[in-house]
Amino acid sequence: MQKEKVIVPDGALVAGRIRRVERYSDAGDYFIVALEFTRLETPGGDLRFYADLLDVDRREGAEMMFSTPTRVESGRFGSAAWYDTHSERIWTHEVPGVGTFFVHGSRLSLPSGFQTIWKTQLYPLPAAPIR
Numbered sequence: 364m365q366k367e368k369v370i371v372p373d374g375a376l377v378a379g380r381i382r383r384v385e386r387y388s389d390a391g392d393y394f395i396v397a398l399e400f401t402r403l404e405t406p407g408g409d410l411r412f413y414a415d416l417l418d419v420d421r422r423e424g425a426e427m428m429f430s431t432p433t434r435v436e437s438g439r440f441g442s443a444a445w446y447d448t449h450s451e452r453i454w455t456h457e458v459p460g461v462g463t464f465f466v467h468g469s470r471l472s473l474p475s476g477f478q479t480i481w482k483t484q485l486y487p488l489p490a491a492p493i494r
Contacts, residue, residue, distance in 0.1 A: 376404040377412055382461050384471065392469040393429055399461045400481070414481035416462025422474055424467030460484075 379400030386394050403410040419425045437444065457463070462479060 371403055371410070372405060378402040378404060379412075382458075383463070386471070388469075392467070394466045394468070394471045395463065396466055396471070397458070397461050397463040398479070401460075412483070413460050413485070414462075414483045415460070416464065416479060417482050418480040419462075419464045420474075420476075420478040422477070425473070425477070426465045426467070429465040429467075 377400045379398060379402070381397070382399045383395060383397035386392075398416070400412050400414065403412045416427075419427060462481065464479075466473070
């Protein structure tokens with residue numbers, strides 16, 4: 364809404380593409396998924412859509428950040444005991460306008476009604492040529 368005027372009507376469709384789907388099993392099974400939405404389809408015509416992903420529906424193991432399970436190792440050396448814990452946080456390089464998230468599991472399946480939350484931004488203007 365802009366100055367009490369509706370810019371995008373409720374139910375407008377957003378069109379885009381899947382930018383990335385990669386499967387990993389190095390730290391437990393998970394997928395990296397990246398989506399980019401570029402166009403709003405409205406009754407009055409199409410509008411550019413440029414936004415940043417803020418959050419994802421947590422059902423079915425989707426997360427904005429991925430951490431490996433904590434691994435505990437222990438042992439004895441002579442009369443001394445030792446313990447070591449290890450976990451790793453995995454993140455991706457952010458690309459403006461592209462929302463990246465992680466999905467746990469050996470198969471990628473997002474449930475019907477899966478929701479994402481985006482914050483719209485001003486569409487970036489092309490850089491001026493350098494002279």
